[in-house]
Amino acid sequence: KGNLIPVRVYRQRYFCNRCGGVYLSRGPFYGSTRYGAPIVDLALALSMEHSSYQAEETMASMGIQVSSDAVLDYMRAFADAARRKAPLVRGPGSTG
Numbered sequence: 001k002g003n004l005i006p007v008r009v010y011r012q013r014y015f016c017n018r019c020g021g022v023y024l025s026r027g028p029f030y031g032s033t034r035y036g037a038p039i040v041d042l043a044l045a046l047s048m049e050h051s052s053y054q055a056e057e058t059m060a061s062m063g064i065q066v067s068s069d070a071v072l073d074y075m076r077a078f079a080d081a082a083r084r085k086a087p088l089v090r091g092p093g094s095t096g
Contacts, residue, residue, distance in 0.1 A: 009036060033074070039064060043071045044078055 011027040028036040035043075039059075043066055046055035052071035059066050 030078070033077075035066060035070070039066060040074050040078070043074050047071055047075050 009027060009029075012025040014023045014025065015021075016023065028038065030037055030040055033040055042059065042064070043055055046058055050058065052068040052075065055071045056066060056068040
């Protein structure tokens with residue numbers, strides 16, 4: 001496990017001429033996640049067939065540092081949406 005390289009993502013700001021408010025784009029993020037959507041998607045895909053710990057290890061082998069706790073959090077946060085979008089996909093804990 002080598003050196004970690006921080007990756008910064010800058011998001012576009014928008015100014016509303018009508019109300020004067022400043023808004024940030026959602027950019028490559030889902031809701032309140034701290035990792036970009038591609039990282040969250042990868043964590044969710046790996047967690048469909050593996051434990052959160054195994055997902056963490058697999059991502060670490062790719063040079064992506066995401067804790068198993070974060071993988072679990074994303075599994076919980078996106079489980080219902082994943083079931084709606086891919087009802088035939090079965091993951092850990094699914095029945096039927």
